[in-house]
Amino acid sequence: MHVASLSLTDFRSYPEVELTLEPGATAFVGPNGQGKTNLVEALGYVATHSSHRVATDAPLVRHGAQRAVVRAVIVRDDRRALVEVEINPGRANRARVNRSPVPRPRDALGLLRTVLFAPEDLALVKGDPSERRRFMDELLVARAPRFAAVRADYERVLKQRNTLLRTAAASRAGRRRAPRRQDDDAAFAAAGAGDVLSTLEIWDTHLVRFGAELLAARLHLVDLLRPLAAKAYATLAPSSGLADLEYRASGLSTDIPTLGTNRELLAECIRAGLAEARQAELERGVTLVGPHRDDLLLRLGELPARGYASHGESWSFALALRLAAYDLLRTDGGDPVLILDDVFAELDGQRRRRLTEIVAPAEQVLITAAVPDDVPPELTGARFDVTEGSVTRVR
Numbered sequence: 028m029h030v031a032s033l034s035l036t037d038f039r040s041y042p043e044v045e046l047t048l049e050p051g052a053t054a055f056v057g058p059n060g061q062g063k064t065n066l067v068e069a070l071g072y073v074a075t076h077s078s079h080r081v082a083t084d085a086p087l088v089r090h091g092a093q094r095a096v097v098r099a100v101i102v103r104d105d106r107r108a109l110v111e112v113e114i115n116p117g118r119a120n121r122a123r124v125n126r127s128p129v130p131r132p133r134d135a136l137g138l139l140r141t142v143l144f145a146p147e148d149l150a151l152v153k154g155d156p157s158e159r160r161r162f163m164d165e166l167l168v169a170r171a172p173r174f175a176a177v178r179a180d181y182e183r184v185l186k187q188r189n190t191l192l193r194t195a196a197a198s199r200a201g202r203r204r205a206p207r208r209q210d211d212d213a214a215f216a217a218a219g220a221g222d223v224l225s226t227l228e229i230w231d232t233h234l235v236r237f238g239a240e241l242l243a244a245r246l247h248l249v250d251l252l253r254p255l256a257a258k259a260y261a262t263l264a265p266s267s268g269l270a271d272l273e274y275r276a277s278g279l280s281t282d283i284p285t286l287g288t289n290r291e292l293l294a295e296c297i298r299a300g301l302a303e304a305r306q307a308e309l310e311r312g313v314t315l316v317g318p319h320r321d322d323l324l325l326r327l328g329e330l331p332a333r334g335y336a337s338h339g340e341s342w343s344f345a346l347a348l349r350l351a352a353y354d355l356l357r358t359d360g361g362d363p364v365l366i367l368d369d370v371f372a373e374l375d376g377q378r379r380r381r382l383t384e385i386v387a388p389a390e391q392v393l394i395t396a397a398v399p400d401d402v403p404p405e406l407t408g409a410r411f412d413v414t415e416g417s418v419t420r421v422r
């Protein structure tokens with residue numbers, strides 16, 4: 028697949044910009060802070076409905092504007108689709124496909140598939156588990172857009188369950204602080220606690236159902252990614268150790284890998300974990316078991332990459348994860364658009380050459396760089412210069 032045109036209205040620094048793009052390599056070149064990343068960030072937003080740089084949408088809307096619109100024409104197997112996403116911070120986004128509104132923005136996911144690698148990806152290795160969970164979940168959605176709904180359902184249930192637990196924890200703490208009313212409170216608590224527990228059980232059922240579906244999908248994904256990430260890492264950094272991935276489910280007593288991806292067994296396992304954590308959850312007011320607490324352990328040889336890997340190794344591992352994602356998407360449904368944001372300047376000569384060999388055959392690769400020398404000669408197709416907010420095609 029490739030993007031034939033990209034246009035932005037009030038996105039980041041751009042009041043209005045429209046670009047015609049072609050398959051092959053395209054470089055956006057310009058000094059720092061001129062708006063190169065803003066362009067590829069917008070394209071990434073069309074694919075994932077999120078930014079690779081910020082967790083909330085407000086910074087994506089041009090200062091002083093109310094909303095931003097990103098439009099992309101996507102060509103896949105000679106079919107064209109115009110996808111438009113309207114970003115409304117604080118309110119629901121809207122999306123249109125071929126000028127017709129879709130009922131929910133997530134109905135437009137999957138039409139554009141991108142793999143974006145950027146300096147922020149170092150957080151995949153060095154950052155919190157949430158970074159790695161997001162990596163897995165975005166890839167699940169790119170492969171099967173219906174997972175956007177599973178994830179949204181899981182998050183909705185989690186939020187409701189946490190609200191209930193928080194209320195229960197606060198009322199327990201309140202009772203502890205008011206000893207004079209202990210008897211009254213005990214009677215009240217007996218009635219109230221019963222309500223809380225039965226409501227909690229309803230939320231448990233939903234949490235277990237959506238949680239098991241998410242967990243099974245992530246486990247399957249990690250099985251597929253493991254050899255691809257190991258291969259990509261060995262290509263990028265042949266002298267370092269073997270790169271390996273392992274899914275870590277928190278709060279479950281059973282060894283997850285032995286359960287495979289059987290959803291019923293995983294559901295039982297989450298249910299048992301919740302039962303075991305019940306008391307602690309009621310005290311702490313938060314859900315302690317489920318895929319929202321899991322992690323993807325990255326190992327280099329015997330050691331965890333986080334905390335042990337060097338800067339260069341961490342960078343290569345993050346890149347290997349993205350390349351593994353790219354490989355996977357390619358095998359199950361055509362070339363995704365590859366976006367390399369400020370990547371080559373970070374790599375030494377050997378890694379630069381190896382990355383170039385890997386990405387050169389991609390149907391479309393978009394590269395941002397501060398200077399033309401940071402774009403390998405094998406990847407110099409079209410070139411846009413980006414300066415002071417204007418984007419000019421120079422080749």
Ligand SMILES: Nc1ncnc2c1ncn2[C@@H]1O[C@H](COP(=O)(O)OP(=O)(O)OP(=O)(O)O)[C@@H](O)[C@H]1O
Binds near residue numbers: 063396
């Ligand atoms: N919401 C916004 N409204 C207006 N301007 C914005 C907004 N968000 C970012 N900018 C501006 O966009 C510019 C940064 O653009 P971008 O990150 O694309 O730069 P870049 O060319 O990729 O730079 P670098 O090479 O340093 O990565 C900054 O000048 C910033 O002030």
